[in-house]
Amino acid sequence: MSKITFDSIHTQTKQKQLTEMMHQSARVCHEINNPNPELTHCSICQSTNISFHVEKFGFQLDKCIDCGQIFCNPMPSHEQLNSYYNGPMKTFENQFFADSFENRIPIFSHRIKIIHNYVKQGLLLDIGSAIGIFIEALQRSNTALSIHCCEPSGDACTRLKQRFPKIHLYNKWLQELSFKEKYHAITLWDTIEHIEDIDAFTQKIFSLLKPGGYWFFSTPNTNSFEWQIAGKDHVQLLPPGHINLFNPNSIDILMQRHGFEVVEMQTPNGTLDVSYIDKLTQSxxxxxxxxxxxxxxxxxxxxxxxxxxxxxxxxxxxxxxxxxxxxxxxx
Structure with missing residues (x-):
């Protein structure tokens, strides 16, 4: 597996401007009314044993003492999220994805080999495709899978269409779509942490899969080496972008509650953890x-x-x- 480091996939421009851009986007979100109530229980394990964790960019994040889930409380409204994903922060994010495009391709090489071990052909739906780094990596692998993409960002969809003019693309939130197709595989790369109604989203994924179909996804692991060291300073504490932060225990609970069988969990790319913590301890x-x-x-x-x-x-x-x-x- 290729050596993947923090600096190779997070451009210097991103590292310097991320906080400023997040504050700018958060200010716009806070100008939009949020009718969502504050939760009194964990949406993953239903425990009422939750406590304040940290405040970031004016958003409160709580933590479930029982399953370890970290979540925005209250959750941002759909209007706030729509503003965020079609505002300057998302355009900024898409640009640093473009600037680090080739360095990010190896992240997916290991994942694609695993996908092909389970699903060699058929329909694949990629949710939260951004500017299509995974799609590019799939095409380079000479996949026999037919690819559909779902992405709510207008800027990202423009870039996707430019790079992949024949791609089957839905420029909407998954929850807003009615599908005729059933999929052999669904992929979701560092996207589930962005979802506010996690139960409705997981149910939708389950309904879209053919019997025996596979859901492949990745998300930050808050039980990981880098999270346990960085703690409340972790660079991925980014509401209203990251609003549901998981760990293997909370993932297992969510999957069981919605009828999924967990085949395997992996935590690859340890070089990314080490390089990030090296930066922190040097600073x-x-x-x-x-x-x-x-x-x-x-x-x-x-x-x-x-x-x-x-x-x-x-x-x-x-x-x-x-x-x-x-x-x-x-x-």
């Missing part, structure tokens, strides 16, 4: 405590302990060195 020593806490907690897990021991051995950072030396042949 400040405030993360040293979290780093130590991560190791202390995870060393109680036998599998982690074994893999960590292997890592120490393969990087020659274990406490005992075994040396084999050779004297060269004299001429």
């Amino acid at each position: 400040s020593n405030k993360y040293d405590k979290q780093l130590g806490g991560f190791l202390r907690t995870n060393l109680q897990d036998k599998n982690f302990k074994q893999k960590f021991a292997q890592l120490l051995s393969t990087t020659t950072t274990a406490g005992n060195v075994f040396v084999i030396a050779r004297k060269p042949n004299n001429e």
